[in-house]
Amino acid sequence: MKQNGVILWLTGLSGAGKTTIAQQLENHLREQGYLVELLDGDAIRQNLSQGLSFTKEDRDINVRRVGYVANLLSRNGVIVIASLISPYRAVRDQLRHSTKNFVEIYVNAPIEVCEARDVKGLYAKARNGQIKYFTGIDDPYEEPLNPQITCYTDKETIDESVVKILHWLEKANQLPKLAAIPIPSRNEFQVM
């Protein structure tokens, strides 16, 4: 009776464009009638991962935890968009192999581009030592070796990246069947 959703896992440097792409994707898919949840790095750190640091060990715990929640949702038909740096390859690969319908999306921009954007002012702080363990500066980012999708956000517009992802999903037959989700009218369901 139940169908799987899909986990769209956006990995990449800070400033590469993960959140922007994630939000556009979310809006678009929700408008189409899909069940969608966006698990964004910052919100996750507040709600699921208070107290975790940015050491490799804690980052891996964070990624596994988001993967656990993403899997709970996607196995109930939800399209999950997870947007977090997730810099370590091994734990990403673990998730990719231990969950169903995991789509690794590499949001790829050269670090010089990300640093020039510096939307949150974090690169400046990392450069002058106010922030430690900053991915790309004094902490590693291990690029995906075999992502299903790569968005080159220094060369593509956000729209182009979003459309690329949507087309991939459609072609790979990875979107849940909308018609299979029984959706009652508002009147049928009574909230107390």
Place this chain on the structure above:
Amino acid sequence: MKQNGVILWLTGLSGAGKTTIAQQLENHLREQGYLVELLDGDAIRQNLSQGLSFTKEDRDINVRRVGYVANLLSRNGVIVIASLISPYRAVRDQLRHSTKNFVEIYVNAPIEVCEARDVKGLYAKARNGQIKYFTGIDDPYEEPLNPQITCYTDKETIDESVVKILHWLEKANQLPKLAAIPIPSRNEFQVM
């Protein structure tokens, strides 16, 4: 467009019967075709809350975190069964008021009964000081003042508690619209 699930929040002392009731409920609802997820205290500590202690502060963080995940699931149509001691009233009440379709179920057995059962041998350890911060021994349990359902597991069988919950849900129109199959009577109910 989308329908809400429901959060069945089982609170009570260790040994009161939360997990047993939760598992029976899960099996039954899943067989009926509902989307169900069981968030059980022990599994949660492994997957979501590694590193949290049993101080009031950390217990509250744990409860909020489970509430966050339960809400993500239930707002996508899933019936969530959360089974955890959750000894503090204030944070339970917070969740009850901040989430939709939150049903507080008090799994109630006198501590003497729970201690006599001592399924996991934890009361013995708490009594001789091997475990600290043990709810009911050297840590408080604040009873729900106004739970929607109370299961008296010292007087009712597990089946009776489960059927009580199912009947309450049906009467309150709290089950998502999926199955039109009537809930079985006490005699028809099959323990798995």
